[in-house]
Amino acid sequence: MNSSNSISKQKLKWRIFNDKLFSIVMMTLAFVSALPLLSILFQLVKKGYKQIRLNFFIEVAPDTMQAMMAKANHEIIPGGIANGIVGTLIIVGLASLIAIPLGLICGIYLSETSKGKMANAVRLVVDMLQGIPSIVLGVIAYIWIVKPVTSGFSALAGSVALSIMMLPSIIRSTEETLKMIPSTLKEAALSLGVPYHRTIFKVLLPTGMSGISTGIILGISRIAGETAPLMLTALGSSAINLDITQPSSAIPLLVWEFYNDPNLIDLIWGASLILLLIIFLLNLGAKAIVKKWKVQY
Amino acid sequence: MESTILNTKNDRIIKIDSPLLNIDQLSVSYGGDKYSIDKVSAGIQKNKITAIMGPSGCGKSTLLRAINRMHELYPDTHHKGSITLDGEDIYKINPIELRRKIGMVFQRPNPFPTMSIYDNVIAAYILNGIKLKRSEKDQIVEKSLREVGLWDETKDALHKRGTFLSGGQQQRLCIARALAYAPEVILLDEPTSALDPIATAKIEDLLVELKKKYTIVLVTHNMAQAARISDYSMFMYIGELVEYGKTKNMFTTPKDERTEAYLTGKFG
Ligand SMILES: Nc1ncnc2c1ncn2[C@@H]1O[C@H](COP(=O)(O)OP(=O)(O)OP(=O)(O)O)[C@@H](O)[C@H]1O
Numbered sequence: 326m327n328s329s330n331s332i333s334k335q336k337l338k339w340r341i342f343n344d345k346l347f348s349i350v351m352m353t354l355a356f357v358s359a360l361p362l363l364s365i366l367f368q369l370v371k372k373g374y375k376q377i378r379l380n381f382f383i384e385v386a387p388d389t390m391q392a393m394m395a396k397a398n399h400e401i402i403p404g405g406i407a408n409g410i411v412g413t414l415i416i417v418g419l420a421s422l423i424a425i426p427l428g429l430i431c432g433i434y435l436s437e438t439s440k441g442k443m444a445n446a447v448r449l450v451v452d453m454l455q456g457i458p459s460i461v462l463g464v465i466a467y468i469w470i471v472k473p474v475t476s477g478f479s480a481l482a483g484s485v486a487l488s489i490m491m492l493p494s495i496i497r498s499t500e501e502t503l504k505m506i507p508s509t510l511k512e513a514a515l516s517l518g519v520p521y522h523r524t525i526f527k528v529l530l531p532t533g534m535s536g537i538s539t540g541i542i543l544g545i546s547r548i549a550g551e552t553a554p555l556m557l558t559a560l561g562s563s564a565i566n567l568d569i570t571q572p573s574s575a576i577p578l579l580v581w582e583f584y585n586d587p588n589l590i591d592l593i594w595g596a597s598l599i600l601l602l603i604i605f606l607l608n609l610g611a612k613a614i615v616k617k618w619k620v621q622y
Numbered sequence: 623m624e625s626t627i628l629n630t631k632n633d634r635i636i637k638i639d640s641p642l643l644n645i646d647q648l649s650v651s652y653g654g655d656k657y658s659i660d661k662v663s664a665g666i667q668k669n670k671i672t673a674i675m676g677p678s679g680c681g682k683s684t685l686l687r688a689i690n691r692m693h694e695l696y697p698d699t700h701h702k703g704s705i706t707l708d709g710e711d712i713y714k715i716n717p718i719e720l721r722r723k724i725g726m727v728f729q730r731p732n733p734f735p736t737m738s739i740y741d742n743v744i745a746a747y748i749l750n751g752i753k754l755k756r757s758e759k760d761q762i763v764e765k766s767l768r769e770v771g772l773w774d775e776t777k778d779a780l781h782k783r784g785t786f787l788s789g790g791q792q793q794r795l796c797i798a799r800a801l802a803y804a805p806e807v808i809l810l811d812e813p814t815s816a817l818d819p820i821a822t823a824k825i826e827d828l829l830v831e832l833k834k835k836y837t838i839v840l841v842t843h844n845m846a847q848a849a850r851i852s853d854y855s856m857f858m859y860i861g862e863l864v865e866y867g868k869t870k871n872m873f874t875t876p877k878d879e880r881t882e883a884y885l886t887g888k889f890g
């Protein structure tokens with residue numbers, strides 16, 4: 326009795342030690358995997374912080390001459406990325422306006438139709454859409470919008486390309502979220518004489534709000550940094566442009582332009598930092614929504 | 623031979639004079655020609671509790687859900703026979719209208735998780751887009767919560783989510799939600815099977831109280847429960863309504879040997 330007790334005590338100690346070792350190893354690995362992210366951030370802040378003043382947000386990008394003069398005088402390069410910020414807001418906003426309703430409807434359809442040829446075909450298309458390289462979507466928007474609709478490069482064409490990119494994640498997150506909601510909730514509403522469409526829009530969607538809006542925000546953060554499709558559609562613009570049928574700048578386009586101009590290259594750090602911060606904020610927003618709107622059944 | 627079988631069948635199924643609900647030769651299938659309930663005929667007495675008993679899979683829920691057409695949620699269902707409410711064929715009433723007259727309570731409490739206790743009670747109005755004055759809402763909420771004995775427990779927390787309540791309280795909230803629309807009939811499908819004995823006793827007392835105003839049809843696995851609170855009992859077996867009568871009579875002198883076997887715990 327006594328001896329078996331002492332053995333189990335020893336075993337217990339070994340287990341506790343093991344547990345500790347395990348958590349230390351886990352923490353180290355987590356830190357190692359976070360290292361690249363931390364070093365990117367460090368790099369961007371170190372090289373970009375000098376650029377980020379108020380006029381970085383309210384002035385448009387400088388041209389190469391202005392930058393050259395400033396450099397010659399050992400001054401900070403003037404101007405900012407206001408045309409890119411406004412362009413990104415408009416292009417991404419419009420893309421969301423297109424993609425969110427379409428994606429919601431499609432996701433609802435799929436969650437309500439688990440079987441059937443049509444639903445399976447839609448699922449297949451959504452999966453394939455997810456795999457299409459973004460540059461190809463740019464080409465498609467070029468053919469659909471740039472030539473026939475806006476007869477020239479335009480913010481609208483960029484939005485269309487990005488909205489197609491967003492669709493799969495919105496559709497999938499809507500479908501998955503709605504499928505997780507217990508069917509008893511739907512039955513409860515229908516048994517109160519609530520028509521089917523109202524049951525979906527007033528019971529199921531609000532109940533799944535947390536998951537669905539998280540999917541939407543992650544979709545937005547995924548497209549906010551896209552560059553390739555915008556090169557073929559929005560093209561870029563040195564001025565702030567509010568007309569969606571005209572070419573428009575965007576933050577990632579500016580990063581690319583700065584990179585290609587030896588006089589402006591120093592601006593890529595500040596611009597990248599802003600882009601990264603926007604995406605961080607979107608992700609944090611998604612986390613906050615999950616926490617705040619989570620419902621228990 | 624044929625007539626004696628018919629006679630004994632009539633003997634086993636009580637005839638209700640001027641029933642509120644009349645089920646006539648009702649068969650329901652979930653698809654194909656396999657019927658989950660087969661030629662069920664029974665009248666349901668107004669302002670009484672009618673219990674439906676029987677082993678798992680015998681068609682209790684199917685029969686209950688046919689009464690407010692909830693079985694139609696499954697895409698391939700079809701039925702034969704008819705059910706009338708106040709003499710009106712329910713399959714000719716719009717199912718949405720019908721469900722406002724015949725409310726339903728489910729096995730697991732299912733309050734709407736995004737809604738407060740207050741909103742859950744008047745969910746039928748909110749979800750159907752019926753605008754009420756604040757005072758009317760307050761009145762309905764208080765009246766319904768009092769009817770289910772939940773008012774004193776929740777009156778200071780009406781704006782908390784319904785899902786914060788205990789299981790038994792949630793179930794009473796769901797009953798209040800079904801009552802808020804003032805239905806004629808309330809269908810309950812094993813409403814206490816997920817609850818502890820104390821919460822169960824409260825719901826049972828509540829149902830006895832509610833039958834003064836409503837007609838209640840209750841599916842239960844719990845024979846003691848049927849014996850305690852029901853006025854009439856049905857015993858179903860593999861889709862057939864085997865026996866239907868006054869609860870007292872059925873528990874003391876069952877007429878069919880399958881009923882007797884079930885009541886004495888030989889199967890089920
Ligand atoms: N959605 C459905 N699709 C196909 N068959 C079904 C469906 N629901 C029920 N059935 C079948 O109908 C029969 C009756 O089922 P029902 O749910 O009415 O039984 P029950 O008496 O309520 O059982 P339980 O006590 O387990 O709840 C069963 O054989 C079951 O397999």
Ligand SMILES: [Mg+2]
Binds near residue numbers: 682683684811
């Ligand atoms: Mg059942």
